[in-house]
Amino acid sequence: MIITIDGPAGSGKSTAARKLAARLGFPYLDTGAMYRAVTLAALQDGVDLGDEAALTAVAARDDCQFDLGPTHIRVTLRGHDVTEEIRSMRVNDHTRYIAASPGVRRILIQRQRAVAARLGSVVTEGRDQGTAAFPDAEAKFFLDATREKRTERRLHEMLADGEEVTSAQILANLDARDRTDVERAVAPLRAPPDAVRIDTTHLSIAEVLDKIVAHLRARRLVDG
Ligand code: DC
Numbered sequence: 001m002i003i004t005i006d007g008p009a010g011s012g013k014s015t016a017a018r019k020l021a022a023r024l025g026f027p028y029l030d031t032g033a034m035y036r037a038v039t040l041a042a043l044q045d046g047v048d049l050g051d052e053a054a055l056t057a058v059a060a061r062d063d064c065q066f067d068l069g070p071t072h073i074r075v076t077l078r079g080h081d082v083t084e085e086i087r088s089m090r091v092n093d094h095t096r097y098i099a100a101s102p103g104v105r106r107i108l109i110q111r112q113r114a115v116a117a118r119l120g121s122v123v124t125e126g127r128d129q130g131t132a133a134f135p136d137a138e139a140k141f142f143l144d145a146t147r148e149k150r151t152e153r154r155l156h157e158m159l160a161d162g163e164e165v166t167s168a169q170i171l172a173n174l175d176a177r178d179r180t181d182v183e184r185a186v187a188p189l190r191a192p193p194d195a196v197r198i199d200t201t202h203l204s205i206a207e208v209l210d211k212i213v214a215h216l217r218a219r220r221l222v223d224g
Pocket of ligand 1: 009031032033035036095096099125126127128129177181
């Protein structure tokens, strides 16, 4: 069974996806980590981020490994563990170029489908999972929250990771990423028409999870 969870940065989708996967005993696929890893590889190589052919070539090299655990994902790029580095502000500031590349998106979607086919069941999280990657998924969710709440969550995460950032920097980065997520020509961020929409602004993680599980139960996709 494929369960997709899409939404903008700070909507709470990563935590919800991780917790849901752990609860169901499914692997969890963080597709944002794939875009982040390609971004880091392109930055390391000094590639022109406007050069579509060069970006596609970086993605095609496939020198990145994803260790999908029940509650974690560890990312290795060219033999180095980059799990933390792909969450840095430097990578945050450049993912939008990579996310806008049709060639990179084509390659990463192929990889996502291959992972899902190999694993059988998966909770997959991103921007286009229910629209472009898995249009036939059994269950689709779209999470969102106010811009202020999303900024607050992102700030907490980054400070906890030891990044020195201000709320203003996070807000600017979030706005820039929102714009490119929504406006890009290929696979823009859209709620799939058949997705269950959840506004997480005033909900705890446990409440979001309860809503998702209640929906899956109502559709008899999970027991209980
Ligand atoms: O969810 P995240 O913040 O880790 O995503 C990192 C970047 O990748 C962000 O710019 C959006 C982009 N992304 C995407 O375009 N499609 C996905 N399926 C997942 C992430």
